[in-house]
Amino acid sequence: MAIPNMRIPSRQLFIDGEWREPVKKNRLPVINPATEEIIGDIPASTAEDVDIAVKAARRALGRNDWGSTTGAQRAKYLRAIAAKVLEKRPELATLETIDNGKPWFEAASDIDDVVACFEYYADLAEALDSKSKTEVKLHLDSFKTHVYKEPLGVVGLITPWNYPLLMTTWKVAPALAAGCAAVLKPSELASITSLELGEICREVGLPPGALNILTGLGHEAGSPLVSHPDVDKIAFTGSGPTGIKIMTAAAQLVKPVTLELGGKSPLVVFDDIPNIDIAVEWTLFGCFWTNGQICSATSRLIIQDTIASQFLDRLLEWTKNIKISDPLEEDCKLGPVISRGQYEKVLKLISTAKNEGATILYGGERPQHLKKGYYIQPTIITDVDTSMEIWKEEVFGPVLCVKTFKTEEEAIELANDTKYGLGAAILSKDLERCERFTKAFQSGIVWINCSQPCFWQPPWGGKKRSGFGRELGEWSLENYLNIKQVTQYVSDEPWAFYKSPSKL
Ligand SMILES: NC(=O)c1ccc[n+]([C@@H]2O[C@H](COP(=O)([O-])OP(=O)(O)OC[C@H]3O[C@@H](n4cnc5c(N)ncnc54)[C@H](O)[C@@H]3O)[C@@H](O)[C@H]2O)c1
Numbered sequence: 001m002a003i004p005n006m007r008i009p010s011r012q013l014f015i016d017g018e019w020r021e022p023v024k025k026n027r028l029p030v031i032n033p034a035t036e037e038i039i040g041d042i043p044a045s046t047a048e049d050v051d052i053a054v055k056a057a058r059r060a061l062g063r064n065d066w067g068s069t070t071g072a073q074r075a076k077y078l079r080a081i082a083a084k085v086l087e088k089r090p091e092l093a094t095l096e097t098i099d100n101g102k103p104w105f106e107a108a109s110d111i112d113d114v115v116a117c118f119e120y121y122a123d124l125a126e127a128l129d130s131k132s133k134t135e136v137k138l139h140l141d142s143f144k145t146h147v148y149k150e151p152l153g154v155v156g157l158i159t160p161w162n163y164p165l166l167m168t169t170w171k172v173a174p175a176l177a178a179g180c181a182a183v184l185k186p187s188e189l190a191s192i193t194s195l196e197l198g199e200i201c202r203e204v205g206l207p208p209g210a211l212n213i214l215t216g217l218g219h220e221a222g223s224p225l226v227s228h229p230d231v232d233k234i235a236f237t238g239s240g241p242t243g244i245k246i247m248t249a250a251a252q253l254v255k256p257v258t259l260e261l262g263g264k265s266p267l268v269v270f271d272d273i274p275n276i277d278i279a280v281e282w283t284l285f286g287c288f289w290t291n292g293q294i295c296s297a298t299s300r301l302i303i304q305d306t307i308a309s310q311f312l313d314r315l316l317e318w319t320k321n322i323k324i325s326d327p328l329e330e331d332c333k334l335g336p337v338i339s340r341g342q343y344e345k346v347l348k349l350i351s352t353a354k355n356e357g358a359t360i361l362y363g364g365e366r367p368q369h370l371k372k373g374y375y376i377q378p379t380i381i382t383d384v385d386t387s388m389e390i391w392k393e394e395v396f397g398p399v400l401c402v403k404t405f406k407t408e409e410e411a412i413e414l415a416n417d418t419k420y421g422l423g424a425a426i427l428s429k430d431l432e433r434c435e436r437f438t439k440a441f442q443s444g445i446v447w448i449n450c451s452q453p454c455f456w457q458p459p460w461g462g463k464k465r466s467g468f469g470r471e472l473g474e475w476s477l478e479n480y481l482n483i484k485q486v487t488q489y490v491s492d493e494p495w496a497f498y499k500s501p502s503k504l
């Protein structure tokens with residue numbers, strides 16, 4: 001794999017189509033989690049910058065070059081962005097890897113998804129033109145009603161660090177397709193590629209203010225965006241505690257929010273699986289992909305007792321075979337977690353599990369061959385009790401906990417024994433059983449005989465404390481549209497509700 005010798009571009013905030021220094025001129029360090037070195041810095045915005053960006057977004061909506069565009073015109077911008085992202089794929093993947101720590105090939109595949117997502121929402125933007133005005137049949141001839149779908153307005157988009165440019169795209173592409181003007185606040189732990197999206201928007205000539213990108217800390221930049229009175233909606237992806245703060249702040253202004261939060265998703269494995277190695281690989285991928293930092297990670301393995309011992313033996317062999325290395329190295333399959341804070345949090349959850357009586361069957365420590373970087377071995381924990389923290393709390397690291405079951409009823413009960421409801425997976429040859437589990441799982445996503453594959457056409461989101469609202473597919477476009485009822489009186493007759501003065 002040829003990796004270009006990258007330098008982190010030094011950027012300012014992207015506001016009103018140009019690079020602009022934050023009002024307070026502060027910057028935050030960028031840390032490569034594989035080396036723990038500072039590799040650059042990003043601007044730190046505050047409430048003053050938020051206000052400037054929101055005003056720029058509002059102006060964009062009032063100008064013809066953005067506010068009066070058709071879906072077809074916006075589609076051209078989205079396709080131009082997709083083409084530029086594709087052109088810059090190698091460098092964007094490298095920037096993502098040194099900022100986030102995910103293996104380069106995973107980062108490159110995320111960039112492919114980014115391209116596909118912008119193209120997909122370009123198609124939906126075009127299709128919107130024929131759907132933006134629809135007639136609603138009434139029971140009266142004296143009225144005619146139609147419904148307009150129009151851009152919701154200025155939207156605030158707040159994203160996490162685990163799929164930096166992809167999570168940004170899941171929000172930016174549908175928001176622009178709908179015709180909104182957006183202010184994006186990416187995670188302070190991985191903002192580089194979102195800033196590069198600003199440069200791409202500049203290069204393709206996206207009208208000024210249609211997308212503004214403010215990097216910075218959650219409480220300094222995210223919070224004023226949520227509380228800004230001229231922001232019409234907040235779309236948020238991140239942790240549960242931050243989601244609660246955002247929902248509380250938005251409630252003060254009756255501002256709509258969509259929340260994509262954490263998870264503790266189950267993977268139920270039955271003893272009728274036709275091939276143990278295939279099942280074992282999905283189990284690993286379901287939990288250890290993206291260094292275990294996936295909201296929907298199936299981090300609770302619920303395995304039928306009749307094959308548990310054989311399955312765990314094979315799982316151990318596969319786990320030992322995972323290449324842990326600098327994520328820029330070829331064939332790396334597990335890189336570091338995002339930050340020192342996350343590293344310490346994951347190790348603490350593992351040690352608490354041990355103290356509570358669980359068995360660390362494999363891993364649980366820094367890999368011996370890597371002295372620097374926030375690396376944690378893929379970890380498998382058995383003898384888990386449902387009262388333990390490791391069973392209940394999202395780890396967001398490469399940690400799988402295991403419980404066995406005897407009956408279907410027991411498996412369902414264990415699967416749903418969580419406050420979260422994002423994903424759930426079942427591996428079984430019996431498709432009728434898979435159907436029963438699909439109905440019984442309390443989740444927004446179900447995987448059958450796999451775990452984690454994620455496409456841009458179907459809806460994505462959770463229930464319970466994993467949040468509400470759906471991203472991706474046509475569902476996401478609806479998040480950014482106002483539905484306006486227009487009713488016209490078409491009769492020549494007077495309304496005749498009041499007595500006419502002429503008849504007095
Ligand atoms: N459901 C999903 O689709 C999905 C996808 C990816 C990640 N996640 C979840 O995200 C979490 C990990 O991401 P994270 O650590 O970046 O989450 P986080 O909640 O710490 O931060 C997310 C974003 O919110 C901002 N923020 C923090 N405090 C804020 C405040 N008071 N007001 C406004 N914004 C604020 C942060 O700066 C960041 O941009 C995990 O829980 C994971 O499960 C969910």
Ligand SMILES: NCCCC=O
Nearest residue numbers: 162163294295296454
């Ligand atoms: N594959 C994308 C998953 C997004 C959530 O973390």
Ligand code: NA
Nearest residue numbers: 031099100189
């Ligand atoms: Na980083």
